[in-house]
Amino acid sequence: xxxxxxxxxxxxxxxxxxxxxxxxxxxxxxxxxxxxxxxxxxxxxxxxxxxxxxxxxxxxxxxxxxxxxxxxxxxxxxxxxxxxxxxxxxxxxxxxxxxxxxxxxxxxxxxxxxxxxxxxxxxxxxxxxxxxxxxxxxxxxxxxxxxxxxxxxxxxxxxxxxxxxxxxxxxxxxxxxxxxxxxxxxxxxxxxxxxxxxxxxxxxxxxxxxxxxxxxxxxxxxxxxxxxxxxxx
Numbered sequence: 075x076x077x078x079x080x081x082x083x084x085x086x087x088x089x090x091x092x093x094x095x096x097x098x099x100x101x102x103x104x105x106x107x108x109x110x111x112x113x114x115x116x117x118x119x120x121x122x123x124x125x126x127x128x129x130x131x132x133x134x135x136x137x138x139x140x141x142x143x144x145x146x147x148x149x150x151x152x153x154x155x156x157x158x159x160x161x162x163x164x165x166x167x168x169x170x171x172x173x174x175x176x177x178x179x180x181x182x183x184x185x186x187x188x189x190x191x192x193x194x195x196x197x198x199x200x201x202x203x204x205x206x207x208x209x210x211x212x213x214x215x216x217x218x219x220x221x222x223x224x225x226x227x228x229x230x231x232x233x234x235x236x237x238x239x240x241x242x243x244x245x246x247x248x249x250x251x252x253x254x255x256x257x258x259x260x261x262x263x264x265x266x267x268x269x270x271x272x273x274x275x276x277x278x279x280x281x282x283x284x285x286x287x288x289x290x291x292x293x294x295x296x297x298x299x300x301x302x303x304x305x306x307x
Contacts, residue, residue: 086151086153086157089147089151090147090153090157090160090161092143093140093143093144093147093160093161093164094160094164094221096136096139096140096143097140097164097167097168097171097221098218098221098222099136100133100136100137100140100168100171101167101171101214101218101221102218103129103132103133103136103175104133104171104174104175104178104214105211105214105215105218107126107129107130107133107175107178107179108174108177108178108181108207108210108211108214108277109211110122110125110126110178110182111123111126111178111179111181111182111185112181112204112207112208112211114126114181114182114185115181115182115184115185115203115207115270116198116203116204118185118193119185120185120186122182122185123182123183123185123186124182124186126178126179126181126182127179127182127183127186130175130176130178130179133171133172133175134172134175136168136171136172137168137169137171137172140164140165140168141165141168141169144161144162144164144165145165147161148161156291156294159290159291159294160291162290163287163288163290163291166283166287167221167284167287167288170280170283170284170287171284173280174214174277174280174281177273177274177276177277177280178277180270180273181270181273181274184266184270187266189262189263189266190260190262190263190266190267193267194253197249197250197253197267200249200253201246201249201250201267201271202242202245202246203270203271203274205242206239206242206243206271206274206275207274209235209238209239209242209278210239210274210277210278210281212235213232213235213236213239213278213281213282214277214281214284216228216231216232217232217281217284217285217288220232220285220288221288221291224292225292226288226289226292226293229285229288229289232281232282232285233282233285235278236278236279236281236282239274239275239278240275240278243271243272243274243275246271247268250264250267250268250271
C-alpha cells in the first residue's frame with residue numbers, strides 16, 4: 075500500500091468517525107431533552123418545559139446536518155459493506171432521534187398547557203407515568219451504549235423493555251377511562267393525558283427502531299417486522 079492510498083484510507087476513516095460522533099452528540103441532546111421533559115411533567119415545572127421546547131430546534135438542526143453529511147460521504151467515498159451500512163443506519167437513526175425529540179417537546183407542551191398541566195397525584199401514580207418515562211429513558215440510554223461500544227448483546231433486553239412499556243400503556247387506558255367516568259369534568263384533560271401516555275409509548279417503539287438499525291450496522295441482520303411475522307405464525 076502506497077502512502078497516498080494509506081492517507082486516503084485514514085482520511086476516510088476519520089470522516090466516518092466524525093459522522094458517528096455527530097450522531098452521538100445528537101443522541102445525548104435527545105436524552106437530555108427527554109430527561110428534562112420528564113422532570114418538567116412530574117414537577118409541573120413550566121420554565122423547564124419551555125427550555126425543552128426552545129431546544130427542539132437544535133435537534134432538528136442535527137438531523138438535517140447528519141442527513142447531508144452522510145449523503146456527501148456516500149457520494150464522495152462510495153462506501154461498501156460495513157461502512158455503507160453504518161452510513162445508512164446513521165441517516166435512519168438521526169430521523170428516529172428527531173421523532174423522539176418531537177415527543178419530548180410534546181410532553182413539555184403538555185406542561186405548558188394551562189388547561190390541565192397540574193395532574194392529580196393519585197392519577198399520576200396509577201398511570202405509572204414516571205415508571206414509563208424511566209423505562210424509555212433506559213432504553214434510549216442503553217441503545218446509545220450499544221452503538222458507542224458496537225455491542226448488540228443488549229438488544230434483546232431493550233426490546234423486552236418495550237413489551238413492559240406496552241403493558242403499562244394498555245393498563246393506563248382502563249385507569250384513565252375509569253377516572254374520567256367518575257370525574258366527568260376532567261374529560262377534556264383526560265383526552266390530552268391519554269395522548270401524553272400514547273406519546274411515551276411511541277418513544278419506546280422508536281427506541282426499538284434504533285436497536286434495529288444498530289443490529290443492521292453491526293451484525294448485518296434485519297430485525298424489522300420480525301415480531302409481526304412471529305405473531306402471525
